[in-house]
Amino acid sequence: MVKKIDGTRVREINGRIVVDNDPEIEAELNGGQVEQREMWAGIKELSDEYQAKRAEHWDKKLQDALSPAPPPRIEPAPPVADTAQPAPQAETKEQRQDRRLQACIEDGLEMLTKAALLRLPDGVGRLAEIEGVKRQSFSIDVKAAQRRRANAARDGGQ
Secondary structure (H helix, E strand, O other): OOEEEEEEEEEEEOEEEEEEOHHHHHHHHHHHHHHEEEEEHHHHHHHHHHHHHHHHHHHHHHHHOOOOOOOOOOOOOOOOOOOOOOOOOOOOHHHHHHHHHHHHHHOOOOOHHHHHHOOOOOOOOHHHHOOOOOOOHHHHHHHHHHHHHHHHHHHHHO
């Protein structure tokens, strides 16, 4: 069998290794050095395999470190029996108007006269401030409540 290693022809003749043009290598190989070379070749092969697996391992670690973490799983809260009191219902427009008219009456303002239907008495602005609204919107509500009461009295009297 003939092999060529690094440009040098190597052959085996009758169990002896013959290296063309290099008697020192030939002597080393025939003096038991062949097994040592095979051993080094095996070690090199194992080392290459180890390096490849190590590179794969670190590539995977690097990819894991650089890839974004999955979002945390948020468990839904367990259902809770509704024991809270129901929220009070919002005040209707008519209820608000009647409440504002009643506040004027309780404050002693003359609200149920014909004159009060035309021009609201002094003091309405102060009540509007107490309620935290502008005088104009307070007056509009009071007049609407007055008209509704006057219409109800008129319709109820027939």
